[in-house]
Amino acid sequence: MEHKHEQAPPANSGLTGGLLNIARNLLGLIINRIELASLELSEIGGNLIRFLVLFTLAAIALWFAVAFWTVLLVFLAWDSWGWKVLIAFGIFFSLLTVAIVLYARAILRQGKLSLPATMAELRKDRDALL
Numbered sequence: 001m002e003h004k005h006e007q008a009p010p011a012n013s014g015l016t017g018g019l020l021n022i023a024r025n026l027l028g029l030i031i032n033r034i035e036l037a038s039l040e041l042s043e044i045g046g047n048l049i050r051f052l053v054l055f056t057l058a059a060i061a062l063w064f065a066v067a068f069w070t071v072l073l074v075f076l077a078w079d080s081w082g083w084k085v086l087i088a089f090g091i092f093f094s095l096l097t098v099a100i101v102l103y104a105r106a107i108l109r110q111g112k113l114s115l116p117a118t119m120a121e122l123r124k125d126r127d128a129l130l
Helices: 013-081 084-109 116-129
Strands: none
Touching: 013 084, 013 116
């Protein structure tokens, strides 16, 4: 009777294999999230550049319109108001600037330039892992 010495698999091969599978899946998940973020960033980048170009052109056109209308109104009102017309326009444009800055801040707080799909997926991943 011959005794065959069969080697039993190491006790930790199942554990090691499982840990390797977890690491592989986690790496795949991280790569997937990076790809999603880069896709969203490229979309946001293109839209942001387009928005900035249009905003710059509109701001320049608006500046010329405001300058010419203001000069016309100062010219027409100088005889009756004198230098007070300059104070009135200064106050008006200061209040307008504050209103525009507050509106722009509200837009940023709404998350229009964020990564909604990526952040949602990352929250799901965090919740699943914890």
